Amino acid sequence: MPKKSFRQAVNEALRQEMERDPSVVVMGEDIAGGMGAPGEDDAWGGPLGVTKGLLAQFGRGRVLDTPISESAFIGAAAGAAATGLRPVADLMFVDFMGVCFDQIFNQAAKFRYMFGGKAKTPMVIRTMYGAGFRAASQHSQCLYPVFTHIPGLKVAIPSSPYEAKGLMIQAIRDDDPVIFFEHKAMYDDEEEVPDEAYTIPFGEANFLREGEDVTIVAIGRMVKFAREAADQLAREKIDCTVLDPRTTSPLDIGSILESVRETGRLVVVDEANPRCNMATDISAQAAEQAFDALKAPIRMVSPPHVPVPFSPALEDEFIPSVEKIGAAVRSVMAAPARRAA
Amino acid sequence: MPDIAPLTMPKLGLSMTEGQVAAWHKADGDKITAGEEIADIETPKITTALESPASGTLRRRLVGPGETVSVGALIGVLADPVTPDTEVEAFIEEWRARFAAEKAAEPEAAAPEQERVATPYGPIQVLEAGPAAAPPVVLIHGFGSDYQSFLLLQPLLASRLRTLAVDLPGHGGSTKELPGADPASLAKAVAAAMSARGIQAAHLVGHSLGAAVALALAEQEPARALALTLVSPAGLGPEINGEFIAGFLSARRPRALASVLAMLFADEQAPVGHEMVEAVLRAKRLDGAEAALSAIAAANFPEGRQAHSLRHVLADPARPVNVVWGRHDRIIPASHAAGLPPHVKVTIYEDAGHVAHMEKPDHLARLI
Amino acid sequence: MQLNRDDLLRAWREMRTIRAFEEHVHTEFAAGGIPGFVHLYAGEEASAVGVCMHLSDRDVIASTHRGHGHCIAKGCDVKAMMREIFGRAGGLCAGKGGSMHIADISRGMLGANGIVGGAPPLVCGAALTAKVRGTGGVAIAFCGDGGANQGTTAEGMNLASVWKLPAIFVIEDNGYAESTASAWSLAGDPVKRAEGYGMPGTRVDGRDFFAVHEAAGEAIERARKGEGPSLLHVKLERFFGHFEGDAMTYRAADEVARLRAERDCLASFRRRVTEAGLLDGAALDAIDREAAALIDEAVSEAKAAAFPRPAELLTDVYVSY
Structure with a gap:
């Protein structure tokens, strides 16, 4: 099977769905690039080249460059979705939600409920997240917990190229608004990705490995780190389950609890800032619903409560690492077994 | 020694x-x-x-x-x-x-890679291995599987034979548009893939549903089937494990699927590898795959029974036939091997289940 | 578009229905029967009806928090609207939206909107759908003088021009954004803002149904022909407060009474059609009685309707989850 990058996987998903369904359109700033400029058409193909080539195949009518106007085009995507298109809008960096969030959380997310179930809003917002690019505080955040908080939105966070293609096709075919998070440091990751179209259902966690000692739940890029940590820990005879929820809304809490009941130990790894992030949410649900099964305190591995810094020395310290995950797992293994009440 | x-x-x-x-x-x-x-x-x-x-x-x-x-x-x-x-x-x-x-x-020779061949029925995925001039063997997998079913057997055969493992329509990397869901229709696609690779006749090795397809092919175009090796074949009796078929179709999560796949092996505790489970899940997620598999299940195994009998195809004494079964087959009972014509060589493995080609690849390779 | 007798009767019926609807809601709200926030459209009827007379179900409008009039003008069911405002089962939005989110997508009514300036970006999307699908439809954003000052309106106008969308921005300037006078808050001239974005802008007297109807007709025709967006700046009057319960201490003591006497778009319409001999008073009176009866019925049916079952709380969040 051919190996493809995360970038190619998303591109292929968009292309195949645009071929399959004429109501699918893509829009965003520099989604083709060079609009109105004297140089090449499709000059950028998206800020990091993810949508390259779509213009040539589908034309300006379905590949829509926009002015730098996030409120206008994210709102337009919502309005288009409510009236019959399936738009995929590129909100370049999720940090830019600050200038258009109303159109997402007050409009698109709530149409269906406010209108008594008579509307559907099948839109996808693609957006880049995450630290590691030396892009500093306004281009590096992991804001998926904010979107996960909003009823009416779905949130997908693929952890690999295979996951990205299947989740993107599902997102486009889904009748609800989906926020699709792409980690900017993962675009060149490669793995085997089928040429054919396929879907990965939302709300079904992926077990990357199953072990008896500790459950590690990780999100997005952190899945890769958690897997690496688990491989190292296996050599120390610590046998970990690594669970990727794939979507934080809906969240497959059932699989997480099932695993925690088996291992009795939980470590949650989340690149989002630590207050009210996915780690706190998942930990709270585990504590509430599987307290009796826990043999040790839950550990959360998240960055500190600070903005993402610029200097490489500081940013590297900010991002959860394989070492920090390993240390958290060792600490829950070392915790004295809780006595039954 | x-x-x-x-x-x-x-x-x-x-x-x-x-x-x-x-x-x-x-x-x-x-x-x-x-x-x-x-x-x-x-x-x-x-x-x-x-x-x-x-x-x-x-x-x-x-x-x-x-x-x-x-x-x-x-x-x-x-x-x-x-x-x-x-x-x-x-x-x-x-x-x-x-x-x-x-x-x-000597650096490792590159492993042969699977490819899609164009046929009138749509693209069919094949994996070819072994010397091109050697006698050909065509490997046909069972329900829900793909060419990787012959992961263990194919390399053993490829050292001396030209082997072509074929993904049936609806399966693996082949088209999800079925030419028809019964063995006869699936056999047409296999014949087309053989032709596309320039193989007119071969020793056909089929497992389970794939064995029924091999039988159907031998019936349609007798000259194509020089010999048959049938592993836990469908088509020789009415029983089949409906729970396996239904469980296979409905399982979407790794753990549920692993417990279904474990039924294939004699050893109930058989650890089914994570990648094997993942590969099946991924194949099922492809557009059209679930619908195709459901159609095949409905056409061949309605309500836990087999719909097609192909025993009569074994009547021709001129064609060598091996029928191989595991005593502990929990999908299709080994009792279906009874009462076959005398020229059919029957081998029962006491410690194998439904997948003798995975459980006993060395023995099976020697039979072919 | 020439208005024949049937058109005039229809216009009158819709405007009278809106007026009766709003006056009843005003009374019922004061009596304590209606929960939440309600913003009334009385006094502005000629704008909604003058614009929406040109539209059919293939066309989309998006409205404001002051949205009952647009809803009625776009053909939404009046009784279902009233049940919605009373928070009852069988409401236009199953009792989940209320006055501020009243909508019916099947009639091309993309919702009243609790967010000032919410509509213009959404309308760009609805216009894009019409353009991509080639339906010949147009999309219209209603927005107040308050909404005109939101960045979303500026962005929406720019995008509509850049994409050459069949979109129309109708700025309904009733003189007040909440309690703040548009004379103070609206810098410059909305018509010139339109020119700045490369689209035609027209100022219209919202008291004059015929002026609104004509200006809207031109803008809509231009949009249908693929010539891009336009803006209408409609100057009109608000007969009630920003919200029900607003003591309107920011208005002059006799202001509303004077406006009702001098600048009522309904009175103006009636005078014009009767003086010109287009319609006779009896026909208009008959419609008045029918409109009043319809709204009376809507109110009593709404009051008698059941509240949604508690289980309804959890439905309609997602298509599937």
Whole structure:
């Protein structure tokens, strides 16, 4: 099977769905690039080249460059979705939600409920997240917990190229608004990705490995780190389950609890800032619903409560690492077994 | 036997480069008979028992449980009990030196890759391996599987035969548009894939549903089927495990699917590899795959019964036929092997289940 | 578009229905029967009806928090609207939206909107759908003088021009954004803002149904022909407060009474059609009685309707989850 990058996987998903369904359109700033400029058409193909080539195949009518106007085009995507298109809008960096969030959380997310179930809003917002690019505080955040908080939105966070293609096709075919998070440091990751179209259902966690000692739940890029940590820990005879929820809304809490009941130990790894992030949410649900099964305190591995810094020395310290995950797992293994009440 | 015999990491599948000794069943000093299971070998795709290639005393285990080594690496040594330790040590040292030198000298040949061939029924995925001039063998997998079903058998055959493993329509990398869901229709697509690769006639090896497809092909175009090897074939009796079929279709999560796939093996505790489960899940997620598999299940195994009988195809005494079954087959009972015409050679493995080509690949390879 | 007798009767019926609807809601709200926030459209009827007379179900409008009039003008069911405002089962939005989110997508009514300036970006999307699908439809954003000052309106106008969308921005300037006078808050001239974005802008007297109807007709025709967006700046009057319960201490003591006497778009319409001999008073009176009866019925049916079952709380969040 051919190996493809995360970038190619998303591109292929968009292309195949645009071929399959004429109501699918893509829009965003520099989604083709060079609009109105004297140089090449499709000059950028998206800020990091993810949508390259779509213009040539589908034309300006379905590949829509926009002015730098996030409120206008994210709102337009919502309005288009409510009236019959399936738009995929590129909100370049999720940090830019600050200038258009109303159109997402007050409009698109709530149409269906406010209108008594008579509307559907099948839109996808693609957006880049995450630290590691030396892009500093306004281009590096992991804001998926904010979107996960909003009823009416779905949130997908693929952890690999295979996951990205299947989740993107599902997102486009889904009748609800989906926020699709792409980690900017993962675009060149490669793995085997089928040429054919396929879907990965939302709300079904992926077990990357199953072990008896500790459950590690990780999100997005952190899945890769958690897997690496688990491989190292296996050599120390610590046998970990690594669970990727794939979507934080809906969240497959059932699989997480099932695993925690088996291992009795939980470590949650989340690149989002630590207050009210996915780690706190998942930990709270585990504590509430599987307290009796826990043999040790839950550990959360998240960055500190600070903005993402610029200097490489500081940013590297900010991002959860394989070492920090390993240390958290060792600490829950070392915790004295809780006595039954 | 020679005084000293090496135990090496086997190559389980065309793309395997290393494997793990999951467990030893024998200890240093145990007497071993050739063919006895002495260790479990694990790869991400499969876990399988290593059968001893020779008889003797297990003198040294060189790789501990859980350790991963390259294919061909020495993992243990068998020798006569009277052979001195010094000779055993010298053998090990010499073997390791030679292995290291050989590995350095010849880089691994690239594993053959699967490809899609165009047919009138749509693209059909095949994996071809073995010398092009050798007699051809066509491998046809069972329901819900794909060419990787022959992961263990195909490399054993490919050393002397031209092998072509075919993904049936609705399966693996082949088209999800079915030419029809019954064995006769699926057989047309297999014949088309053979033609596309310039194979007019071959020894057809079919497993389960694939065996029914092989029978249907032999019926439609007798000249194409020079011989038949049928592993736990469908089409020879009415019973089939409806729970397996329904469970396979409905399972969406790894754990649920793993417990369904475990029914394929004689050993109920058979660890079904994570990658095998993942591969099946991924195949089922492809657009159209679930619908195609459901249609095939409905056409061939409605309500836990088999819809097609193909026993009559075995009547021709001129065509050599092997029927192979595991005594512990929990999908299609081995009793279907009874009452076949006398020219049909029936082999029942006492310690195999529904997938003798995975459980007994070496024996099966010798039969073909 | 020439208005024949049937058109005039229809216009009158819709405007009278809106007026009766709003006056009843005003009374019922004061009596304590209606929960939440309500913003009334009385006094502005000629704008909604003058624009929406040109539209059919293929066309989309998006409204403001002051949305009952747009809803009625776009053909939404009046009784279902009233049940919605009372928070009852069988409401236009199943009792989940209320006055501020009243909508019916099947009639091309993309919702009243609790967010000032919410509509213009959404309307760009609805216009894009019409353009991509080639339906010949147009999309219209209603927005107040308050909404005109939101960045979303500026962005929406720019995008509509850049994409050459069949979109129309109708700025309904009733003189007040909440309690703040548009004379103070609206810098410059909305018509010139339109020119700045490369689209035609027209100022219209919202008291004059015929002026609104004509200006809207031109803008809509231009949009249908693929010539891009336009803006209408409609100057009109609000007969009630920003919200029900607003004591309107920011208005002059006799302001509303004077406006009702001098600048009522309904009175103006009636005078014009009767003086010109287009319609007779009796026909208009008959419609008045029918409109009043319809709204009376809507109110009593709404009051008698059941509240949604508690289980309804959890439905309609997602298509599937």
